[in-house]
Amino acid sequence: MSDIVLKVGNLAAAYRKNTVLENVSFEINSGSLTGIVGPNGAGKSTLMKTMLNLHPSLQGTVSFFHSSLEKMKKRIGYVPQRGSVDWDFPTDALDVVTMGLYGQVGWFKRASSAHKRKAYEALEKMGMADYANRQISQLSGGQQQRVFLARALVQEADLYFMDEPLAGVDAATERAIMKTLQELKSIGKTVLVVHHDLQTVTDYYDHVLFLNRTVIAHGKTKEVFTRNNIAKTYGGDIRWLGEENGYGLYPVK
Amino acid sequence: MDMGSILLNSSLQWVLFSTTILGIAAGTIGCLAYWKKQSLLSDSLAHAALPGVVIAYLMLGEKNLIIMIIGAGISALLGAYFIHFIQSSTRIKEDTAMGMILSVFFGFGIMLLTIVNRTAGGNQSGLDSFIFGQAAAMVQSDVVTMFCLTSVVILIVFIGFKEWKLYLFDPNFAKGLGLSLKWMNGIYMTIFVTTIVVGIQAVGVILIAALIIIPSVSARYWTHSFKTMILLSAIMGGISGALGTFISALGSSWPTGPFIVLFAAALFIISLLFGKEHGLLIQYIQRKRHKRLVGFHANNIRLKTKEVE
Numbered sequence: 001m002s003d004i005v006l007k008v009g010n011l012a013a014a015y016r017k018n019t020v021l022e023n024v025s026f027e028i029n030s031g032s033l034t035g036i037v038g039p040n041g042a043g044k045s046t047l048m049k050t051m052l053n054l055h056p057s058l059q060g061t062v063s064f065f066h067s068s069l070e071k072m073k074k075r076i077g078y079v080p081q082r083g084s085v086d087w088d089f090p091t092d093a094l095d096v097v098t099m100g101l102y103g104q105v106g107w108f109k110r111a112s113s114a115h116k117r118k119a120y121e122a123l124e125k126m127g128m129a130d131y132a133n134r135q136i137s138q139l140s141g142g143q144q145q146r147v148f149l150a151r152a153l154v155q156e157a158d159l160y161f162m163d164e165p166l167a168g169v170d171a172a173t174e175r176a177i178m179k180t181l182q183e184l185k186s187i188g189k190t191v192l193v194v195h196h197d198l199q200t201v202t203d204y205y206d207h208v209l210f211l212n213r214t215v216i217a218h219g220k221t222k223e224v225f226t227r228n229n230i231a232k233t234y235g236g237d238i239r240w241l242g243e244e245n246g247y248g249l250y251p252v253k
Numbered sequence: 254m255d256m257g258s259i260l261l262n263s264s265l266q267w268v269l270f271s272t273t274i275l276g277i278a279a280g281t282i283g284c285l286a287y288w289k290k291q292s293l294l295s296d297s298l299a300h301a302a303l304p305g306v307v308i309a310y311l312m313l314g315e316k317n318l319i320i321m322i323i324g325a326g327i328s329a330l331l332g333a334y335f336i337h338f339i340q341s342s343t344r345i346k347e348d349t350a351m352g353m354i355l356s357v358f359f360g361f362g363i364m365l366l367t368i369v370n371r372t373a374g375g376n377q378s379g380l381d382s383f384i385f386g387q388a389a390a391m392v393q394s395d396v397v398t399m400f401c402l403t404s405v406v407i408l409i410v411f412i413g414f415k416e417w418k419l420y421l422f423d424p425n426f427a428k429g430l431g432l433s434l435k436w437m438n439g440i441y442m443t444i445f446v447t448t449i450v451v452g453i454q455a456v457g458v459i460l461i462a463a464l465i466i467i468p469s470v471s472a473r474y475w476t477h478s479f480k481t482m483i484l485l486s487a488i489m490g491g492i493s494g495a496l497g498t499f500i501s502a503l504g505s506s507w508p509t510g511p512f513i514v515l516f517a518a519a520l521f522i523i524s525l526l527f528g529k530e531h532g533l534l535i536q537y538i539q540r541k542r543h544k545r546l547v548g549f550h551a552n553n554i555r556l557k558t559k560e561v562e
Contacts, residue, residue, distance in 0.1 A: 049425075052429065053428075054425050054428060054429075073429065073430070073431050074431075076429065077429075078425070078426065078429045080423070080425055080426060084423070084425065085422060085423045086288070086422075089288060089421070089422045089479070090473070090476060090477045090478055090479045090481075090482050091418070091422065091477075091478070091479055092477075096422070099418075099419050099422070099423070099426065102415065102416075102419055102430055102432075103430040103431060105415075107413075107416060107432070108412060108413060108415075108416070109415075110415065111415070135477045137477075151426075
């Protein structure tokens with residue numbers, strides 16, 4: 001079970017004049033749950049968007065399941081940042097989740113009641129069954145994130161990309177989301193998550209990818225989640241709370 | 254002429270019919286523009302269409318609605334291209350780019366129009382009616398052209414309803430599912446510009462944008478469902494189109510556009526006041542009820558504390 005499902009080679013991307021990503025290369029094995037960490041502006045979201053061709057790449061290659069994105073689209077699920085859509089859009093939670101099934105429904109066809117049921121079950125799984133007919137504008141941030149996750153679940157993809165699913169959600173939602181991600185991993189799915197909170201990395205992810213414009217370190221969390229790598233990625237002064245001798249300072253080498 | 258005989262007038266019936274369906278198309282496409290956050294773009298493109306209308310007339314030497322619509326369409330698309338170009342390759346923001354293109358194209362159009370009006374027989378061209386709209390000036394072939402084009406627009410939105418919803422709500426996710434954004438953008442721009450340019454003869458370049466913008470905003474006050482919003486917006490657009498045309502037909506050479514827009518605005522004010530989703534009246538009532546509830550609770554607590562004392 002260590003087939004390579006995602007291979008990124010020498011990827012580079014830019015916004016206007018600024019190069020955000022350069023020389024990004026890594027491979028992801030199937031069945032792994034990887035946290036992508038790095039400081040603000042390190043290019044975490046851009047990396048995800050560039051891999052999925054939602055942002056143009058300057059150079060480099062990305063292959064999914066030893067094939068192209070175009071051919072493997074159906075096996076890939078993407079959960080964008082919550083702030084990327086207008087939640088004032090007039091629709092309800094169930095309808096948003098049903099959107100995840102549009103590929104299966106077929107273009108220009110109507111979603112059947114079986115599809116609706118499937119969407120409802122995904123909402124139920126995310127603890128959102130009571131909110132199925134709730135206007136999405138009336139959902140809290142955490143609930144909106146759960147809806148997005150439910151929409152990704154119904155896609156039944158093999159490889160998931162999640163852009164900060166834990167941003168601005170409460171503890172209960174964070175637990176629910178992480179439980180779902182663990183479940184996805186346990187049934188052999190591969191998940192990549194842009195993550196912000198360094199404190200929880202070791203608890204949540206079996207693999208970690210340090211990113212700051214390029215890959216600083218990548219591998220099993222146990223092996224690469226070291227102070228050295230964190231300092232290299234975040235640069236400057238990283239203070240460690242709970243250090244035996246009080247504060248420790250780890251400058252860049 | 255009294256009202257009854259006006260209604261029986263068969264050429265007016267045709268014109269009424271065509272402005273009604275124009276209003277329906279404008280209300281429908283307006284909802285798409287509303288959620289694409291491009292309501293104002295319709296105004297820029299309508300103004301940008303004027304030079305195309307006049308140039309088409311100059312090239313042909315006579316009025317031919319189909320050719321003029323094509324001219325208007327090319328001119329409007331050129332405007333759209335410039336707006337996109339300015340905002341993507343300079344530091345100028347979208348609203349400024351739209352303001353620039355709107356005024357420059359419209360100014361150019363007015364200049365051409367002045368030249369045409371000075372030429373022999375030019376002032377009989379009736380081109381002036383393209384500014385404020387003159388539905389009554391439409392002949393039967395114009396009505397047929399308008400009917401066909403607007404029907405196609407409505408049909409396209411109707412057939413791809415589910416796809417439009419996905420495209421408007423979350424385009425990146427749509428792309429992930431395999432929906433081609435290039436195609437959706439292209440189709441959207443085509444039906445958007447088509448609706449604008451077929452409407453300019455009846456409503457005028459200055460006011461056609463209002464028929465696109467206002468009904469969708471009014472509809473927003475009544476529903477939380479995208480489907481209902483489109484339907485309501487289409488109905489309100491249709492009613493505005495019909496009533497505006499009817500009133501303008503009562504006078505001689507009254508412009509149609511302003512009356513249509515006034516009816517659309519009246520429907521908006523009704524929606525703003527009485528709309529069941531965040532209408533002003535319902536908000537006032539809800540706030541009052543909450544205030545009373547909070548006051549009631551506070552009173553209860555005060556009474557209880559007194560008892561304890």
